[in-house]
Amino acid sequence: MKKFRHLIYVVLLIALDQFTKYLAATTLKVNGPFPIIPKVFSLYYHENNGAVWGIMSGKISFLIITSIIIMTGMVLFYFKIPAGKRYNFMRIVLVFLSAGAIGNLIDRSINRYVVDFIYFELIDFPIFNLADCYVTGSAALLIILSLFYYKDEDFAFLNRKEEQKHE
Template sequence: MKHITRKKIAFLIADIVAFIVLVALDQFTKVLAVEKLKDKASFPLIRNVLELQYLENKGAAFGMLQNQKAFFILIAILIMVIIVYVLALVPEDKKYNALHVLLVMVGSGACGNMIDRFRTNYVVDFIYFKLINFPIFNVADIYVTVSTFLLLILFLFYYKENDFAFLSFKQQKKFREFK
């Protein structure tokens, strides 16, 4: 088995701390939304552009797949397992720092919404971009959307195919045979 360095442990601890902070921030905003917005009129932040509006979403993005709690929890767990696997294998190179941050953001968003589904059978959404009538969303959704978009940009324009050789089962097998 490959030796785990102090630097690798420090990266993983930073990932865990960031994950906890991001999930806590998401959950805190949802608690505030329940306390301040539930059963109340929407609260405009920028008139006719952005407002806070309480919604209990039992589906996925845009309200799709209503009442599929078990499916969503399973998907969130699968996403988090894959993220932990990738983070454990990522080389200790500076070029992967952004990958660490973005994967932690995706995992935090998935976990934040999974916590809601597990506890209440729905996700608390409360941010409404009224200007374009965008579906109501939450902080966890922002984590997932922004980080997925940035990951796509990194995969298309920054990382090269061989930058992910560390994920190849063939590569790991060759590494074990070499030792």
Template sequence: MKQLIYYIKWFAVFVILVGADQFTKQLAIAGLKGNSGISIIKNVFKLFYLENHGAAFGIFQEQRIPLLIITVLVLIFIGYIFYRVPHETKFIAIKWILVILVAGAVGNMIDRIYNGYVVDFLYFELINFPVFNVADCYVVVGAILAVILIIFYYDDNDLNRILKKQ
């Protein structure tokens, strides 16, 4: 029972994160679709509606089914790793990161399934950075934090405990 409650708590975090992503996308659709965007910091950052029919930076345009298959495979892999991570305080950070990564992947997968495209709306105009969304932020921040933890916090023994059977 204790283990079930443990996983329910993590699932609740996941639901909240996906909910926040989907809520912001609905706000973007309602407030930005059909107009030229809203400048937050003039010539630096704006809210701008875009329908992305591909993946990051617009790659794999119109490749919805392959992107969905890749997402499902990534989710299975992350789920397996999450299950393997020990239930110890030292590993809480990696659990958070895995949940954040999954929330980002699922947030964009929901868009691909229901819309056929991903709703993007955050645009750094100053550097002409590709338009992105909250789920993209989850994936990028999660990936960067994972790399930092793997390089500077977890040692080989910790990683072996996750990846190999004890």
């Protein structure tokens, strides 16, 4: 039941990401940038045909294949996570990480670029989107959890030898 609920969350997060990208494409592309806080924060339409910060620009096929491989690994990892409340944070992180990866994968597969629209002008930060927020936030949280919350023995489920001992 929990896995089904997590799947629903992934779908809802993807829908939110795709909806915000649709709004950006239909309004910002036509009407231009929309300042929220002038000279600080704006909504600005941008088509990114690379990965984060435009690296690997034009390598769409490679990025699609890499995303599919990483998503497959995340799904396998998700299903190996033991039951129990201790792993709830990890499951939630994987929900957001998956939603972000799939949201940008959809863009790359359909449009051959990712729609970005969130821009922090004040620091001239690269333009990004909601899926990027999911991926970046969840990756940072996964690192923090791995360093400060989970212990080595919490990851014993990943060790095949440990798994065979319990069978």
